[in-house]
Amino acid sequence: MSKKFDYLIVGAGLFGTIFAREAALKGKRSLIIDKRDHIAGNIYTKEVEGIQVHEYGAHIFHTSDKEVWDYVNRFAEFNRYTNSPVARYKDELYNLPFNMNTFHALWGVKTPAEAKAKIAEQTAQAREIVANPENPANVEEQALLLAGRDIYEKLVKGYTEKQWGKRATELPAFIIKRLPFRFTYDNNYFNDKYQGIPVGGYTKLVERILTDDIPEGMIEVRLSTDFFDNRDELTESAEKIVYTGPVDAFFDYEFGNLEFRSLRFETELLDEENYQGNAVVNYTEYEVPYTRIIEHKHFEYGTQEKTVVTREYPATWKMGDEPYYPVNDERNNSLYAKYKEKADAQQNVIFGGRLGRYKYYDMHQVVAEALKAAESALK
Numbered sequence: 409m410s411k412k413f414d415y416l417i418v419g420a421g422l423f424g425t426i427f428a429r430e431a432a433l434k435g436k437r438s439l440i441i442d443k444r445d446h447i448a449g450n451i452y453t454k455e456v457e458g459i460q461v462h463e464y465g466a467h468i469f470h471t472s473d474k475e476v477w478d479y480v481n482r483f484a485e486f487n488r489y490t491n492s493p494v495a496r497y498k499d500e501l502y503n504l505p506f507n508m509n510t511f512h513a514l515w516g517v518k519t520p521a522e523a524k525a526k527i528a529e530q531t532a533q534a535r536e537i538v539a540n541p542e543n544p545a546n547v548e549e550q551a552l553l554l555a556g557r558d559i560y561e562k563l564v565k566g567y568t569e570k571q572w573g574k575r576a577t578e579l580p581a582f583i584i585k586r587l588p589f590r591f592t593y594d595n596n597y598f599n600d601k602y603q604g605i606p607v608g609g610y611t612k613l614v615e616r617i618l619t620d621d622i623p624e625g626m627i628e629v630r631l632s633t634d635f636f637d638n639r640d641e642l643t644e645s646a647e648k649i650v651y652t653g654p655v656d657a658f659f660d661y662e663f664g665n666l667e668f669r670s671l672r673f674e675t676e677l678l679d680e681e682n683y684q685g686n687a688v689v690n691y692t693e694y695e696v697p698y699t700r701i702i703e704h705k706h707f708e709y710g711t712q713e714k715t716v717v718t719r720e721y722p723a724t725w726k727m728g729d730e731p732y733y734p735v736n737d738e739r740n741n742s743l744y745a746k747y748k749e750k751a752d753a754q755q756n757v758i759f760g761g762r763l764g765r766y767k768y769y770d771m772h773q774v775v776a777e778a779l780k781a782a783e784s785a786l787k
């Protein structure tokens with residue numbers, strides 16, 4: 409007997425919805441389920457007082473891939489937002505990424521040659537105090553060697569310690585591979601060719617992925633529906649599964665659970681027009697418990713009378729918490745390799761997205777991966 413759907417898609421995030429769209433355009437019917445009560449996964453935005461609030465953390469679309477950029481631009485107009493975060497250390501303010509504005513504020517230097525000389529002086533001092541400069545023992549030593557004491561202490565140390573929930577001397581050096589410097593007065597955080605925020609929010613963009621030119625009845629969406637509450641029946645309803653939930657859960661944690669870092673968001677509506685003058689302000693000192701404050705209206709040049717701000721607190725993840733960042737250390741990577749082997753052996757299941765592949769993906773990478781997976785499955 410033929411099944412009701414060609415695909416059961418677990419997860420209404422970017423991966424699942426793009427896959428469903430591409431399948432529908434090839435005449436394949438999908439049922440998308442999500443355990444949350446909304447579509448769009450982690451890029452979900454919700455309107456509050458006319459402001460698009462990024463409910464699961466700030467999301468800035470950036471890519472150098474023209475195909476991906478053209479694809480998302482079919483479903484939304486993107487504004488010209490350019491990410492240029494400010495770092496606050498005690499009462500001092502610095503521009504990010506590390507560039508001539510940062511170096512000027514730190515040391516009063518005005519030319520690239522002066523800035524390079526200052527960094528060289530400080531990293532040379534670090535080489536004298538680190539026991540084995542060729543093989544730094546921890547993040548503290550690594551960052552001192554790469555950037556010197558001022559940048560490390562004011563801009564790297566506290567922030568990194570809060571992010572990982574450990575002191576810098578306890579964190580493995582590999583966490584920081586590079587600390588890129590830019591010797592121009594350019595505060596644009598990303599090096600990509602294209603960047604922006606969809607006008608009207610990400611949720612609207614995902615709605616349009618699911619509906620633009622899609623014939624009625626090709627994509628059914630069921631929210632507040634957990635795959636594991638009704639696994640057998642849902643599996644029976646479709647020929648194939650596209651699974652974008654955590655890969656270890658799919659296999660009932662057979663080899664143990666993969667670890668994540670989590671986040672806690674505290675969002676407030678404020679009766680003032682402009683709280684911090686920038687969309688993203690990072691708090692780099694250890695004593696302030698959050699890592700950053702997002703002021704959502706500045707992503708879209710909002711002129712509303714009120715404003716919405718979100719404080720972002722890194723959190724240790726435990727089973728049942730929202731998994732945000734995979735912890736790609738040795739233990740987890742080798743555990744994932746075992747799950748991947750099982751996943752690859754599944755004939756009728758495609759594992760996708762950041763949870764299905766246990767990998768930190770930016771949005772542009774998820775778009776590219778979903779299009780690739782759809783093309784290969786639907787050819």
Ligand SMILES: Cc1cc2nc3c(=O)[nH]c(=O)nc-3n(C[C@H](O)[C@H](O)[C@H](O)COP(=O)(O)OP(=O)(O)OC[C@H]3O[C@@H](n4cnc5c(N)ncnc54)[C@H](O)[C@@H]3O)c2cc1C
Pocket residue numbers: 418419420421422423424441442443444448449450451464465466467468469470633634635636652653654671732733760761762763769770771772774
């Ligand atoms: C704090 C933060 C900030 C980020 N900022 C940026 C940024 O600035 N720029 C950028 O490009 N990228 C950013 N990203 C990455 C971006 O969020 C991801 O690339 C994207 O959301 C991944 O889409 P996805 O479809 O793979 O996963 P998700 O959006 O997580 O979708 C997976 C969906 O599966 C559902 N699901 C899971 N298990 C089940 C189940 N058992 N049953 C039913 N449904 C289930 C989940 O509820 C979820 O909705 C950020 C990520 C985080 C965490």
